[in-house]
Amino acid sequence: MMTSARRLSGPIVGLMTVSLLVSCAGKRQPSATATSTDKQWDQQQAEIQYRVLQAELKLAQANKPYLVLDLKRNRLEIKLQGTTVWNYAMTLENTDESELKKFSERFVGSDVKVVRPIMFKYLFAATGKTADSILAIVSEATTFPPELLQRTIPERFQLKWSDDIVLDIRTDVVGKPESKWKNTMVDIRQAIAGHLGDALVSVKMPKDNAITLYRAAVVGLPTLIYPAS
């Protein structure tokens, strides 16, 4: 879906006064964080690292989980009191290093923001974890309603932060679309926005990891970034 939408949108965007639109999007481009070209001391990088450490110390004191996008090691982590409770080595899909760097730079922005809350979570398609027949038996035996016992296994979902920063997660599960129409709209919008400089990273994930991330990544969950170097 995403690929075909991208294919379609390419020529359209090309036709449509790209320069005008790019100039509009240009104002949202963050200034690049300093990259150390030498092995010597880099004050700007050190300052970013200091901000990350200070931010993590504050998040750790909150006694609530937080998400870490470790783009230095390509790892996603959920931490509680500074300790890793869930981690996943990212397998990037249709995403190259430059897109990852763009994602990182957009997240940090010109004002060096290292923590952002998740603003949106969008489920494209999913399937139930437990068969209805089993749910019926368990529900009767435990007196718990089946809907409480069921856990969604996502086929694909997105986490989104402000400034159109999107993490797209896909699994091998074949699920039922939540809304085909809305899914198409979201894909087309993001394909166009991608041409205009928006940051989208796509990750492939085993279903067991995806269940945890999908359920734990609630709207408002603080997300800390270790920026890509």
Place this chain on the structure above:
Amino acid sequence: MKKVFFFVIVPIVFLVGVLVVFMTITREKPPEGIKLALVDTVAANFPKDEKLARKELGNAEKSLAKLKPLKPYIVIDTHANRIYYRTEDSIFLDAVCSTGSGSALIDSVTKRKWVFNTPRGVFKIQNKIKDPWWRKPDWEFIETGEPIPKAESDRMDGNVMGDFAMGFGDGFFIHGTIYERLLGINVTHGCVRLGTDDLHKLVEMTPIGTSVYIF
């Protein structure tokens, strides 16, 4: 010139307009009540001098490292119903468990209410009990529609908690189950149930005082 205007400029302007409208109407509105800047990380005090800056960075790293347990710890993932015995980088045990259902029970007579959640946060293993007995709380009788017994002995059941129980506070335990088929599903009243083999392994690995992270 007219041809260029009608066949090039007008379609382009039209398409740009459509695009702008599409991008505007499909833009999500941010949810209310979410603070954009959750953590204000002012680095104004960060020293400009390299030596001092290195020291400051080192101190911050040490403060963060102090928060991490030095020994392996237990993680209970209530979202996927899995339990881990792990360090930051290694997992020594990964097993399916069952955690709290999240359902609520209200006593129609006394209006007492219970919500069957596994508590979230950081705890410590406080004890290890072999062949544990379960002291049935009031909600067990209310849930099953039986009268609450007066004799303490009528509350005791030695057949449901498996071979071991490890308490982590507030009456919550990691223990075995006779309902192994329900592992992986949120069916408990807050305790964490494990299969027999995994329970034996975990009990053997886990010293009292081990940190338990539940999320």
